[in-house]
Amino acid sequence: MLKEFAVGKGSVFLELHTLRTLEYNYMLTLLEEQASSEMGKEAISNLTPSNVTEEVRQMLTTTAEGMDILRLKGFPSLAGVKDIRNAVKRARLGSVLTTKDLRNVAGTAHGERQAKNVVSSIDEEDTPLPIIRGMVSGLAELRSLVKAIHAAVDVDGQVIDEASVELTRIRRSMTRLQGGIRSTLDQMIKSSHYQKMLQDPIVTQRNDRYVLPVKQEYRSAFGGMIHDQSASGQTLFIEPETVVQQNNRLRELELEEEREVERILRQLTGLVAESGDELLANLSVLTELDVIIAKGRLGGVLKGVCPQVAENGVMTLKKARHPMIPVEQAVPLDIELGRERQGIIVTGPNTGGKTVSLKTVGLLALMGQSGMPIPAEEGSSLPVFSGIFADIGDEQSIEQNLSTFSAHMTNIIRILDQIEERSLILLDELGAGTDPTEGAALAISILEYILAKGCRLMATTHYTELKVFAHSRDGVINASVEFDVETLSPTYRLLMGVPGKSNAFDIARRLGLSQEIVEDGRTHLSADENRLEEMITGLTKDRRLAEEDRTEATQLRVEAEKLQREYADKMAAWETEKEKLREKARIEARTLVTRAKRESEDVIKELREWAKARPQDLKEHQLTELKKRLDDAEPEVSPTQYRGVQSSSAPRRIRVGDQVLVRSFGQKGQVTEDLGNGEFQVSLGLMKMKVAEKDMEWKSSPKPEKEQGSTFYRRQSTDVKHELDLRGKMVEESFPEIDKYLDDALMAGYPKVSLIHGKGTGALRVGVHKYLNRHPQVKEYRLGEQGEGGTGVTVVELR
Structure with missing residues (x-):
């Protein structure tokens, strides 16, 4: 059975046989387990690989966005999203939806709010998510519909009392009436007159009427309407005459309740019909979103990545693993297929991993073209194949009475009729099941035909002739699965560029066959076969050494890159810190200069006042000259001139x-x-x-002292601190020290200072505050705030 899907202007075939052989259905089952909605699971069950390049790229990009969302925020379950297509259709046709239908509609409509809340919580600047954001922005807002349904129908699918005012009234009346009926019947049960007539002292219901179980012999004496009897006929379920009218009224209320519930459901159904288009559109987007998130979760399970789409047709798999093999047991594969390497011929012993290698390549290609992450490392890329064909395993058909060789050839013939340039062909044990000489010759001709078509090819074989073919044919490379002769077990490592050897003689010797027999067996090999085995042994040894050297070189490169990154980070941090220090130095220098200039102006002002008093001792031009000298003394500070250190x-x-x-x-x-x-x-x-x-x-x-009559002016800012510690001093003792300190602080240009008096008894603080109240240079003062010392410090602002 074949399944067709389109590519470009034509179409190719993806065989269901290939899907089964490569265990694609297993991956769909695993992916279904990651979906949370029934619609998402249904969509996944119908998922098939695409061979349209742009479509594959879009799917993988969207899956990568899904993985980003899961990594940053996680994603809520969309289990409430149900298949409401039939419910919407019935609502449009005028049918009344059931409460279950309405709850399903509400759950689906609520999915819109869930999706938008998650996506909107992720910073768009840091994580753009263009595709998923576009999908979510297109969801219709149906909050009013959800609210209306939830206000009328509870989680158990029952219409609640508060669904309408009328329903509330009806149900309250029913509750009161039911209470009255039960009270009447309870009194009858407790009455000694009726107790002997009752089979059991209980109240029960028959045909929605409250009744009592009466013994058959008291039928006439009890009175009332008989609604049922026991299987033996000994018990009659009778509705007493005293509650007939009440039961009739209860039945009327029940009918009213049914009509009101139907009215409410019909009203809600109308709302669903009005929003039908939006509901179906949202259902489609939410289903697609659930599939995307399921793929993202699958990536986490497989520890996988979204591969790049290779435009050049080159398949590059780095540390690839088969999804069905546990991570701790899988041996990663490094494979490159494309460019000059059109085909790979894998040789080696049985159970060595050749078939697993084929299946890994084929299944990962199918997963990538389905938009799934693949279990590989970053840097892996996959081309978009127009068709993937596999002939793997024993295909003997009992029904068709075909031999193994015939079954293989039947499959290969079918494959050869469908392949084209963009196809991927996977052939296991090509030419097996017949005469080795003829099988090898036929295998070579089949390989030549496939290569001539331009297909990508990977095949396994035991034939020496195919090893030679791969060695001599352009575009084809030998590969082998490694075998440890010491332990007589495969390592499952795929070695590119080295043909495999059968290891028959080595295995036989390790198992105990005498050296004499083994050596005699070697003599029966032709000279060419012996040289080939020696060549393979030498290549294998060289390859192992090269792998060890490459591993060591890779580790050294990783360490070097890490050191380089650390150095670059430290340099960047150092440059940042250096610039901060420069800026701080510039600010401090400018502050000092500004203070000096302000102080110089104060000095000039004082000199002018003094000159007015003694004009014969100082001329105005002398003052101007002094001011110019002070201005010229102001330094021009720049980042390159000031470093905060000595010149x-x-x-x-x-x-x-x-x-x-x-x-x-x-x-x-x-x-x-x-x-x-x-x-x-x-x-x-x-x-x-x-x-x-x-x-x-x-x-x-x-600073040089400037004599001005009987006064002196000395700048001492370098010795003045921003706070004065008075702790341990007497109140009167502190006043001269405060006075001198405030003068020095003013000369230093400080706008405010701190006086540290401690908390203690508070006497020193009170005395200091009284002194500050009458000090002419104090503008205002306050107690320190948090971080300034609190009540143990007074902050003084100077004039």
Whole structure:
């Protein structure tokens, strides 16, 4: 049986026999398990590979988007999406939908909100998802329909009391009436007059009427309407006359209830009919979305990737595995088929993995053309084949009474009649089942025919002639499955470029056959066969060594790339940090310059005021000259001129009065005396000591004092801190220190400072605040906030 699907202007055939042979149906079953909706499962069961390149690319791109969604946010179950096509059709024809139909419609309509919520929660700038976002944006908003159905029908499919005002009234009346009937019957049960007449003291129902089980002999004495009797006839179920009217009224209310429920369902059915087109369109999109998410989940199960679509017709599989083999047991395959390599001839011992290699290639090609992720590594790519054909395994047909050779040839003949340039052909044990000489010759002619058609080919064989053919034929390469002679077991590794050997002599020797017999057997091989075996042995050894070297080189390359990335990251971080330091230095330098300029203007202002008082001692042009000199002294700071470190020019000479850093002590001090011979006396707090000039680093020089009558002006900003610690001092003792500190802070250009007085009893804080209230340079003050020291600190803003 053949299944046809279109490609381009013509059509080709994808054989169901091939799908079964390559176990494609198993993959569909596995994919169905990942779907959450019944519609999604149905769509997957009908999924077939496409051979339209753009369609395959679109499917794989969409699957990759689905995998991104699952990786970032996950996806809710679409189990509520049901097949509502028939329900919508019946609603349009005027039929009243059942509560189950309505719940299914509501579940399907709600799928729109579920999908939009997930997709909208993913940052579009970081993860575009153009295809899925386009699909979701096209979903019709049906929130009002969902709300209407949920407001009338509960999860159990029952119309709730609050579905309408009338239904609420009817059911409340029924509840009250039922309570009255049961109360009347309960009184009869408890009455001594009726107890002897009752078979059992219970209230039951027959034909929707409340009745009592009465003994047959009291039929006349009890009175009422008989609705049923027991199988033996000894018990009659009688409706007492006292509740007949109540039961009649209850029946009327039940009929009213039925009519009201039908009205509500008909109203909701009308809403479904009105939204029929939107519901069916949403159902189609949600079904497709469920299939996409199922493919994404399958990728997680298989630890797979979405392969690239190869425009050049080259199949590249990196670390590919068969999906049915557990990851921890599978031996990955690296295969490239295309360009100069049109065909691969795989040789090697039985049970060595040749057939698994064929099936892996074929099944992964089918999966890729169905939009499924494949169990391989990133960088894998698949061309879009127009047809995939396989003749694998023992195809002997008992019904047709065909031999193995005949069954294989029947399949191959059918395949050869359908292949074209973009076909992939997979042949297992080509030419087997007949005379080796004739089988090999026929196999070569079949391979030549397939290669001449331009198809991609992969075949397995035991024939030495085919090894030679692959070695000498352009576009064909030998491959083999590795066999460990020491353990007498296959490793299942596929070695490209090396033909396989039968290992018959080695295996026989390892199993205990005498060396004499083995050596005698070797003499019966022709010289060419011996040379071929020696060549294969040498190639296998060289290949193994090359593989080990390549593995080591790959590891070294990975480590080198990792180190390079780490170095690049560190360089980038260093450049960022360096730029931050430069910017900080520029800001600090500009701040210092601005403060200095402001202070210079204050000085000029004071000089002018002083000059007005003593004009004979200072002229205006002298003031202008001083101001120009101050302006000229302002440095022009740029990123390349300021680094926050000492200039690379020659170090500054140390002079008396300079502030220096004594390197050996790591402390700052002031030079008090030049002792000569490169040595100075330095004051380090209360201690004075002799220090060599080479052990000192210049930090600053004292500002020159400017005599202005009886006053002096000295800039000391480098020694002024932003806070003054008063803890441990008496209140009166702190006032002079505060006064001097505030003056220094003003001279340093600080807009605000902090006075640390601690919490303690609060006496020092109160005294400091009283002093600040009358200080002329204090604009305002406040207690510190969180992060500033709280109530243990007072922050002072200066004028």
